[in-house]
Amino acid sequence: MKRNMTQRIFIIVISVVLLFISAGMTKGDGDILAGPEGWIQNGAGWIEGVFYTPFSGLFADGKGTKSASSPSVEELKLRARVNELTKENQELKEMLDYKTENRLESIQARVVYRSPDRFSNRVVINRGTDDGVRPKMPVVTPQGLIGRVQTATSHMANIQLLTDSGDGPGIAAVVQTDKGEVLGIIEGYDEQKRRLIMKKVPVTAAPKKGQIIVTSRLSDIYPGGILIGTVDAVTMNESQVEQVVYIKPSASFEQLDYVAVVKDPEKLQLKSMQK
Amino acid sequence: MKKLFAGFLFLLFILEGSVFQWLLPQAWGSTFIVIPQLVVSGMIAISLYLPRRYVLLLSFFFGLLHDVVYGPALGISAITLPLVAYGTYRMAAHVPPFQWVAGVLTAWGQLIYLILIYGWDRLFDFTDVPVVLAMWNYIIPSTLFNVIIGYPIFKVIHLIYQKKRNRSIIFDTILR
Numbered sequence: 001m002k003r004n005m006t007q008r009i010f011i012i013v014i015s016v017v018l019l020f021i022s023a024g025m026t027k028g029d030g031d032i033l034a035g036p037e038g039w040i041q042n043g044a045g046w047i048e049g050v051f052y053t054p055f056s057g058l059f060a061d062g063k064g065t066k067s068a069s070s071p072s073v074e075e076l077k078l079r080a081r082v083n084e085l086t087k088e089n090q091e092l093k094e095m096l097d098y099k100t101e102n103r104l105e106s107i108q109a110r111v112v113y114r115s116p117d118r119f120s121n122r123v124v125i126n127r128g129t130d131d132g133v134r135p136k137m138p139v140v141t142p143q144g145l146i147g148r149v150q151t152a153t154s155h156m157a158n159i160q161l162l163t164d165s166g167d168g169p170g171i172a173a174v175v176q177t178d179k180g181e182v183l184g185i186i187e188g189y190d191e192q193k194r195r196l197i198m199k200k201v202p203v204t205a206a207p208k209k210g211q212i213i214v215t216s217r218l219s220d221i222y223p224g225g226i227l228i229g230t231v232d233a234v235t236m237n238e239s240q241v242e243q244v245v246y247i248k249p250s251a252s253f254e255q256l257d258y259v260a261v262v263k264d265p266e267k268l269q270l271k272s273m274q275k
Numbered sequence: 276m277k278k279l280f281a282g283f284l285f286l287l288f289i290l291e292g293s294v295f296q297w298l299l300p301q302a303w304g305s306t307f308i309v310i311p312q313l314v315v316s317g318m319i320a321i322s323l324y325l326p327r328r329y330v331l332l333l334s335f336f337f338g339l340l341h342d343v344v345y346g347p348a349l350g351i352s353a354i355t356l357p358l359v360a361y362g363t364y365r366m367a368a369h370v371p372p373f374q375w376v377a378g379v380l381t382a383w384g385q386l387i388y389l390i391l392i393y394g395w396d397r398l399f400d401f402t403d404v405p406v407v408l409a410m411w412n413y414i415i416p417s418t419l420f421n422v423i424i425g426y427p428i429f430k431v432i433h434l435i436y437q438k439k440r441n442r443s444i445i446f447d448t449i450l451r
Contacts, residue, residue: 015354022350023399037343044289044344051293058297113292115345118301118308118413119393119402122347191404191412194306254302 031151032129038153045124045156049112056087056257091258094142106140106260107131112156114256121161123147123256128155136221138262143251144227145215149261157261162196162228163189163253172216173198173228175207175245182207183216184245186228195232195246203243207231213247220271223264227251276439277329280321283431284337287313292345300416310417312385314341316425318356319384320377320432322364334360347401351392359388374429381425382418389414 033041095108109125127133129152137149139159147161162171170185175198182205184198201207211231217224229249237244295311296302314337322330338356342349363380370376393409396402404413 012358019350019354019395022353023348023395026349027347027399037349040340040343044340048289048293051289052296055294055297113344114296116291116295116311117341117345117347117392118310119396119404119409120347188403192408254304255297 031135033151033153041124041153041158042128042155045112045126048124049110049126052113053110053257056255088258091142095258095260105263107133107263108258108260109133109157110258111256121164121253122150123159123161125157125159125259125261126155127261128153128157130154132263133157133261138215138222138226139259140226140262141251141256141259144229144249146251146253146256146259148221159259161253162186162249170199171222171228172219173213174216175201175205175231176212176214177205177207181216183218186247190246193246196229196249198245198247199237199242201234201243201245203236203241205243207234207243207245209233213245223262226262276435277325277333279435279439280325280432281333281336283435284314284317284321284333287317287428288337288340288344299420306412307416308413309420310389310413311424312388312417312421313424313428315356315359315385315388316381316421316428317432318360319363319381320425320429322360323367323377323380324432324436327361327364330360330364331357347396348399351395351399355388355391355395358391359384362387374426377429378422378426381429382422385418385421385425386414389417 092108095106107127109127109131111123112126114123115121125133125139133149133152135149135152138145139147139149145162147159147164150158150160152158170187172183173186174181174183182201184201186196186198188197189195190197198213209231213228213231215222215224215226215228227250229247229251231245232248233246235244235246236242291311291313295313299309299311301308318330318334318337321333325333334357335353338353339349341352341356346352363384366380366383367376393402393404393414397404402409
């Protein structure tokens with residue numbers, strides 16, 4: 001009995017140590033996943049897409065289907081189809097506008113599944129390195145920036161949403177004030193207030209509520225001018241040497257369907273030159 | 276029977292990331308966030324019936340699958356899920372698998388699983404959610420939801436067991 005107990009404790013300790021090692025090693029950011037991990041994710045993404053995408057039609061207007069009488073299955077199916085087509089049409093049109101306005105190349109994609117584990121916010125899209133997606137590329141919807149590519153496999157890509165409060169590099173962003181642009185860095189997300197946190201804003205600047213925040217051209221990976229959100233509140237940080245701006249994101253991070261990965265030729269060139 | 280269990284768990288696994296992401300309260304703008312953990316509920320129900328070896332293997336496999344497909348790093352659920360399943364297996368060894376026993380075990384298992392996952396995520400810096408907020412807005416609503424959704428899952432697993440048990444009953448009793 002006693003030996004049995006020691007054995008059990010030993011097994012638990014070993015497995016916790018293994019957890020630390022494996023989590024530390026696979027915490028990878030900006031990797032291209034090949035081998036078994038990539039295959040599993042491709043396969044899972046394909047299967048999940050079959051379940052995930054049909055639902056976008058049902059909830060196309062974001063209100064769900066409501067009806068007083070009980071409609072027949074045929075009617076529901078047709079309605080779902082109409083909703084889906086309307087939404088697809090509208091989203092693709094918006095995408096097109098977005099593209100012509102911004103003159104950046106973009107890769108259209110659909111979300112195939114979302115991680116249920118809400119402590120880390122990530123979604124997976126059905127475009128991978130074969131379609132030109134590379135880690136660290138920004139991902140947008142017609143409403144604005146939603147995140148960046150974290151890892152990619154040959155046919156799928158993991159998107160880390162802006163709402164992910166874990167570690168990750170900050171995003172250089174600018175507030176468009178009356179007296180020119182004010183630079184800051186977006187680091188983290190306040191779950192309670194549901195606002196993005198922008199730090200390192202100089203004290204001399206006076207951002208006002210409602211002013212627009214976009215990505216900065218100075219960033220290594222993000223092209224300039226992608227809409228992020230509007231200023232909601234401004235406070236001083238604890239040491240009183242810089243301001244903290246709370247940003248109300250313009251994009252919705254729920255019920256995601258069509259997204260686009262932005263490919264900025266300039267930044268790609270920059271990256272290859274750095275190498 | 277084991278193949279059926281694994282197949283059913285895989286279906287639950289797929290539903291977690293796809294269909295439920297459209298239906299849960301957070302998709303409609305709620306501040307309460309429900310984490311669907313159908314696989315954990317299923318695994319707990321299975322741990323009432325199968326021998327230890329299969330419980331551990333199956334839970335390790337599905338934990339690892341969760342890490343590869345959904346998780347931020349490998350190993351987190353691959354270790355937590357067998358731990359929780361083994362715990363409920365040990366507790367279930369003393370009582371017959373009545374419905375209310377399954378309910379209580381699911382509630383405990385889900386709560387402990389969520390707390391452990393939150394702990395690991397916080398430790399490895401995958402999340403920044405404060406403890407109190409995580410408790411009230413994430414863990415408690417999720418536990419309630421998963422206990423409710425765990426009832427039909429338990430029923431299905433019970434049904435599969437009832438139908439298939441004759442074939443392997445001797446085998447199981449020897450191993451258990």
